[in-house]
Each structure stands twice: as structure tokens, then as C-alpha cells.
Amino acid sequence: xxxxxxxxxxxxxxxxxxxxxxxxxxxxxxxxxxxxxxxxxxxxxxxxxxxxxxxxxxxxxxxxxxxxxxxxxxxxxxxxxxxxxxxxxxxxxxxxxxxxxxxxxxxxxxxxxxxx
Amino acid sequence: xxxxxxxxxxxxxxxxxxxxxxxxxxxxxxxxxxxxxxxxxxxxxxxxxxxxxxxxxxxxxxxxxxxxxxxxxxxxxxxxxxxxxxxxxxxxxxxxxxxxxxxxxxxxxxxxxx
Numbered sequence: 001x002x003x004x005x006x007x008x009x010x011x012x013x014x015x016x017x018x019x020x021x022x023x024x025x026x027x028x029x030x031x032x033x034x035x036x037x038x039x040x041x042x043x044x045x046x047x048x049x050x051x052x053x054x055x056x057x058x059x060x061x062x063x064x065x066x067x068x069x070x071x072x073x074x075x076x077x078x079x080x081x082x083x084x085x086x087x088x089x090x091x092x093x094x095x096x097x098x099x100x101x102x103x104x105x106x107x108x109x110x111x112x113x114x115x116x
Numbered sequence: 117x118x119x120x121x122x123x124x125x126x127x128x129x130x131x132x133x134x135x136x137x138x139x140x141x142x143x144x145x146x147x148x149x150x151x152x153x154x155x156x157x158x159x160x161x162x163x164x165x166x167x168x169x170x171x172x173x174x175x176x177x178x179x180x181x182x183x184x185x186x187x188x189x190x191x192x193x194x195x196x197x198x199x200x201x202x203x204x205x206x207x208x209x210x211x212x213x214x215x216x217x218x219x220x221x222x223x224x225x226x227x228x229x230x
Contacts, residue, residue: 031215033215044220048213048215048216050214092218102147102148102165102167102209103216105150105218107160108159110158
């Protein structure tokens with residue numbers, strides 16, 4: 001099975017712009033979670049989507065949003081970019097089984113975003 | 117507060133040594149504790165995971181020890197090799213909003229020297 005794929009791998013934007021990142025989960029996985037990784041804050045949970053619905057949200061401003069399509073692919077969008085948004089954005093997929101706290105999340109390679 | 121505290125921040129051991137990474141949590145609602153390994157330029161990859169009803173789990177050279185009453189768990193890497201040099205993250209998962217949410221520790225940079 002192919003793993004989680006993320007596009008693009010690298011992105012350079014300027015302050016004030018917006019960006020859309022894409023994630024394709026492992027085939028058959030219905031849950032997609034997004035994380036932001038920075039040297040200072042580590043890995044922080046952004047949100048989780050399951051069956052096109054956001055199930056969970058972390059403590060990020062409304063500039064960070066996402067969506068999931070019927071084929072489970074997901075996108076996240078960051079509007080009005082700030083310098084502090086420079087980070088590695090990771091997507092993880094899991095089957096999304098009911099009561100699945102003990103499910104493994106499989107991570108993609110990430111999209112490295114640099115905001116100038 | 118949903119936090120997972122991880123130590124040490126960095127660790128250097130000699131080849132064959134047994135690095136130990138420790139994590140502690142507060143929220144008893146966490147019910148799954150995975151460890152992830154991350155190499156530069158890659159996403160985290162699941163290494164080993166444990167449920168709170170188990171005190172120890174071993175997979176190959178990797179062992180998790182879990183102390184439910186102390187709310188602590190640790191990763192031991194037996195016979196460490198230079199190829200084990202990576203960043204290790206402990207995590208804790210809980211059901212929230214119908215889905216699972218991972219809270220990560222701050223990571224430990226491990227270097228295994230020849």
C-alpha cells in the first residue's frame with residue numbers, strides 16, 4: 001500500500017499571502033489529522049477530519065482551516081500568512097474506527113513552509 | 117491540561133549502549149501511548165506503542181516500560197546502533213470528539229556514536 005503523500009513538499013510564501021496544502025491518506029483510511037511541527041513548539045495538533053467532517057480542532061487561530069473530500073483526501077489552508085507560520089506541516093491518516101483512540105496514525109513526509 | 121513531558125532533550129550514547137527516554141503525563145483519559153521515530157526530512161514513523169493495561173512491551177530492540185500509577189512511561193533501545201540516531205517522540209492518545217487526538221512530547225534527539 002502506498003503511504004501518506006503530501007504536496008507540495010516545499011513552499012515559500014510571503015507574509016499576507018495564503019497557502020493550501022494537500023494530503024492523500026493511505027487507501028482505505030478515512031481519518032486525516034494535521035499537525036504543525038516547529039523547533040520551538042514541537043508537534044502540535046491542528047485538526048482532524050473524518051468523513052468530510054471536522055471532528056477535532058487544536059488551539060490555532062481561525063486562519064488555519066481545512067477540509068476533506070469524499071475520497072478522504074484533505075487540504076489545509078492558511079490565510080494571511082505570518083512569519084511564525086513557518087513550519088513543517090504534517091498530515092497523518094488512520095482508519096478512523098469507532099472508539100479508535102488506540103489506532104495508529106501514519107504520517108506523511110510533510111510540507112515545509114517558509115514565510116518570508 | 118493535556119501535556120506530555122519528555123526528557124532528556126538530547127542524548128548521546130556509544131554504540132551498544134542503552135539509551136532511555138522518559139515521558140510523563142497528567143490526563144488519565146489518555147489510553148494509548150505510541151512512540152515515534154523521526155529522521156531529518158521525514159515524517160514521524162510509529163516505532164512501538166503500549167496500552168495502559170500493559171506494563172511492558174518489547175519489539176525487537178525497542179522496549180516500552182509503563183507505570184500507570186506514576187503516569188510515566190519510557191523507551192529503552194537495546195544494543196543501540198548509529199542508524200538509531202534520530203529524534204524520538206513519545207505521544208499520548210485519547211478519544212475526543214469521536215476521533216483520536218495525539219498529544220506529543222517535545223522530542224529527544226538521540227545520537228549513537230561508534
